[in-house]
Amino acid sequence: MSVRTAVVGLGWAGRELWLPRLAEHPGFDVVGAVDPAPAAPDAAPGVPVHPAPDALTAREVDLAVVAVPNHLHAEVAAGLLRRGISVFLEKPVCLTSGEAAVLAAAERDGGATLLAGSAAPHRADVGALARLLPELGHVRHVDLSWVRARGIPQAGGWFTQRSKAGGGVLFDLGWHLLDTLAALLGPAGFTQVLGVTSNDFLGTGAWSAAWRRDEATALPAGDVEDTAWGFLVREDGVSVGLRAGWASHQARDVTRIRVTGSAATAELRCTFGFSPNRHPHAELTLTREGITTTLPVPQEPIGTEYRRQLDVLAGVLTDPGRRGRAAAEARTTVGVIEDFYASARRPHEQTAVPAPH
Missing domain, CATH: 3.40.50.720 (NAD(P)-binding Rossmann-like Domain)
Incomplete structure (x- = not known):
């Protein structure tokens, strides 16, 4: 039915x-x-x-x-x-x-x-990465990044207003990355959160996501971050490097997930989302004892994950x-984002925020 x-x-x-x-x-x-x-x-x-x-x-x-x-x-x-x-x-x-x-x-x-x-966790290439995890031994560290070349959504609109969006790229792209992390390793809270943010690209429409076909409105340039870097530690001891960017000086929009374990390292390079300025195709590699092997990964039309x-x-x-379950998982994710922003407000101290969530 x-x-x-x-x-x-x-x-x-x-x-x-x-x-x-x-x-x-x-x-x-x-x-x-x-x-x-x-x-x-x-x-x-x-x-x-x-x-x-x-x-x-x-x-x-x-x-x-x-x-x-x-x-x-x-x-x-x-x-x-x-x-x-x-x-x-x-x-x-x-x-x-x-x-x-x-x-x-x-x-x-x-x-x-x-x-x-x-x-994002429903992508075929993320599924292929997940199936590699048993070969990595004890997972020690995960690097997560999703960085666009030009991709600020709805420049001048609500996406760039903290009062309506909650924040910038960390809420937009970072939430996808944190959901993918939980799907790969299982849900867990965080004991330490260190974050830094910047907004070097926000003030000009030249960095907007034209592929969304949004019309810029006559609103302020925005008061959110367009770039976020973070270092997190999960309750299970796994450390996490996080980078999210709406815009950058790179040529393409690239998503990268690198999982380092005691026995091997696996890395997925692809592009999440709908941007046409994509990494050419998903690439999955496994590195063990100095030898890197490229593994087959399913290729699928954009948006199939939805x-x-x-x-x-x-x-x-x-x-x-x-x-x-969803409310509990959301509390964990929004909690780490709150702690990330709290840390970013003290950039000169560079002190990790104990995560109470």
């Missing part, structure tokens, strides 16, 4: 990413959409479009895919959950630890299920064991 689904928010993500994939997936039936914009019905032809989420009811909707701006995620999702409508939230699930607690309470009160997560993520969602929606 298909999951009756509504898309809440018809901006770029709702319009370009979720609506077409939900419409073509046999496990979902798009029964409605929500967006207050007068032109919203044009973005969802054949689908009833409501001006506000309170038009949705648990009698008619099984799942709401919430794709509103970041600062509305927790408010909109909590309202739906309290009314018994299950919710899927992509990153960032919430912007503060307090919002994570609100989502957890709404899920309990409404008896619905919060589902969340990034699409279809694979929907395959998983359709199967776990009715699993009572999922209830509470």
Whole structure:
């Protein structure tokens, strides 16, 4: 039986990413959409479009895919959950630890299920890397980076306003990287967080993500970071190097995941997301005792990971064991981001922040 689904928010993500994939997936039936914009019905032809989420009811909707701006995620999702409508939230699930607690309470009160997560862990090349982990021995360190050449989203819009986005590239690309880390090694908290941020590229439209086809608005240049470097230590002792950049001086947009173990090191180089300025193809290598071997890795069309993520969602929606899990994982992720920013506000001290989350 298909999951009756509504898309809440018809901006770029709702319009370009979720609506077409939900419409073509046999496990979902798009029964409605929500967006207050007068032109919203044009973005969802054949689908009833409501001006506000309170038009949705648990009698008619099984799942709401919430794709509103970041600062509305927790408010909109909590309202739906309290009314018994299950919710899927992509990153960032919430912007503060307090919002994570609100989502957890709404899920309990409404008896619905919060589902969340990034699409990146569902990529075929990330899956190939995951299958290599048993060969690495005891994992000691992971380097995670996703750096674009030019890719500031919606320059001048809400993405670059801390009050609406929560932060900059750390919330946008960094959340994907942290989700991928948890998918590879299992979820864990962090005992130490050291972070540094900068915004050298934010003040000019020359570094914007033209491939998103966003129109820059007459808003301030922004007050968020476009680049973040961090060093983290997980509760299991694994250290993590993290780098995220909306813009840089490199030629292409490249994602790199390098896992170092006691027996070998594995490295994946690819490009997450939809940018056309990509690493030519995914490359996976295994290095052991001075010998590096290039391994076969599946190549797939851009965005396939979102279809694979929907395959998983359709199967776990009715699993009572999922209830509470997404909110707990979001609390861990947003907690480390909060600690990262706290560390970055003391750049001259370079003191790691003990992570209480």
